[in-house]
Amino acid sequence: SQQGEEDPQALSIQEGENATMNCSYKTSINNLQWYRQNSGRGLVHLILIRSNEREKHSGRLRVTLDTSKKSSSLLITASRAADTASYFCATAYLDNYGQNFVFGPGTRLSVLP
Amino acid sequence: DTEVTQTPKHLVMGMTNKKSLKCEQHMGHRAMYWYKQKAKKPPELMFVYSYEKLSINESVPSRFSPECPNSSLLNLHLHALQPEDSALYLCASSQFQRGSTDTQYFGPGTRLTVL
Numbered sequence: 001s002q003q004g005e006e007d008p009q010a011l012s013i014q015e016g017e018n019a020t021m022n023c024s025y026k027t028s029i030n031n032l033q034w035y036r037q038n039s040g041r042g043l044v045h046l047i048l049i050r051s052n053e054r055e056k057h058s059g060r061l062r063v064t065l066d067t068s069k070k071s072s073s074l075l076i077t078a079s080r081a082a083d084t085a086s087y088f089c090a091t092a093y094l095d096n097y098g099q100n101f102v103f104g105p106g107t108r109l110s111v112l113p
Numbered sequence: 114d115t116e117v118t119q120t121p122k123h124l125v126m127g128m129t130n131k132k133s134l135k136c137e138q139h140m141g142h143r144a145m146y147w148y149k150q151k152a153k154k155p156p157e158l159m160f161v162y163s164y165e166k167l168s169i170n171e172s173v174p175s176r177f178s179p180e181c182p183n184s185s186l187l188n189l190h191l192h193a194l195q196p197e198d199s200a201l202y203l204c205a206s207s208q209f210q211r212g213s214t215d216t217q218y219f220g221p222g223t224r225l226t227v228l
Contacts, residue, residue, distance in 0.1 A: 033216065042117075042203060042221040043156070088155055090217075099144060099209070100169065101217065103155035 006089060006104040014112050019076045021107040023089030024069075032065055033090045034074050037106075043088065046074075079111045117220035119204050125226045128194060134223045136187040136204030144209040145187040146217065147179060150201045162187060163209050194227045201225070 005024045013019055023032070031050045035043040049056045049065045049072065056063045062075040076083055088106045092099065117138045126132050136145065144163050148156035161169035162181040170179075176198075178190040187204055201224055205217040 035219075040201065040222075040224065042119075043205075043217075043219040045216050045218065048216050092215075099161060099163070099207070099215075101146070101158060103157075106155050108153075 006087075006107050008107060009105065010108045010110070012110040012112065013079055015079060015081055017079055017111075019079050019083070019109055019111070021074045021087050021089075021109070023072045023074070023104050025072075025089075025091045025102075025104075026070065027093070029067075029091045029093045031092045032063075032072050033092060033101075034061075034063060034072075035088045035090060035103075037086045037088065039085075046087075076109075079109075081111050081113045084109060084111045117204055117206055117218050119202075119220035119223050121223060122221065123224045123226075125228065126191065126194065127228050128196070130194075131190070131192045133191065134189040134202055134204075134225075136189075136206075136220055137185055138206040138218070139185055140206060140218065141184075142206035142208050142218070143184060144207045144215075145181060146205040146207075147187070147189050148203040148205065150203055150222070152200075156203055160189075191225075194225075196227050199225055199227045 007022050033048045034046040037043045047058050047063050049063050060077045065072045086106045086108050089104045090101050092101050120135045147159040150156040158171050159173045160179045165181045176193050180188040201222045203222045204220040207215040207217045
């Protein structure tokens with residue numbers, strides 16, 4: 001299976017602390033994307049990192065990609081209560097049929113005030 | 114406009130009903146997707162349309178029937194569903210460039226309950 005794995009499955013931190021989530025996958029990818037989902041809502045795209053990139057920043061977010069280890073990490077700095085959500089990585093690749101996306105199991109982040 | 118809209122927000126149906134979920138985007142995207150998401154699980158890809166043609170069907174039962182009438186609209190027709198089909202159904206769209214993959218934009222989802 002191409003599906004990514006994420007750890008931890010759940011993470012609870014205090015406001016102001018940093019949160020790190022990890023994602024691993026199994027085969028070659030075109031890019032890896034991170035999404036946030038508030039309870040029972042749609043997914044919000046956070047950041048996309050291409051297979052030839054190693055690190056990317058967006059505001060308080062920092063994503064790294066290590067294609068040799070087939071892993072990625074998402075760091076949220078100076079967390080806020082509003083960051084409480086589930087975070088998913090999604091690996092994007094092409095096969096004979098076209099674009100394909102596979103989501104990891106997700107990390108449920110709770111930021112306590 | 115970076116919005117994907119889905120209707121209805123909530124749907125309750127019996128196992129003998131026929132209903133449809135609708136999705137719309139006006140970003141000029143040529144790839145559209147249906148996902149199914151159970152509680153506390155990641156989204157699972159069901160169907161992919163590229164240039165209004167079905168390109169991926171992830172072995173979805175025939176009681177789910179997708180339709181892409183034009184580049185902005187995507188429907189999911191439901192018939193004879195089972196209670197285990199209750200889930201959040203998410204629609205997404207992305208630009209389609211041959212040989213590459215792109216950011217997906219998701220709608221808010223339809224919460225489906227099958228009685």
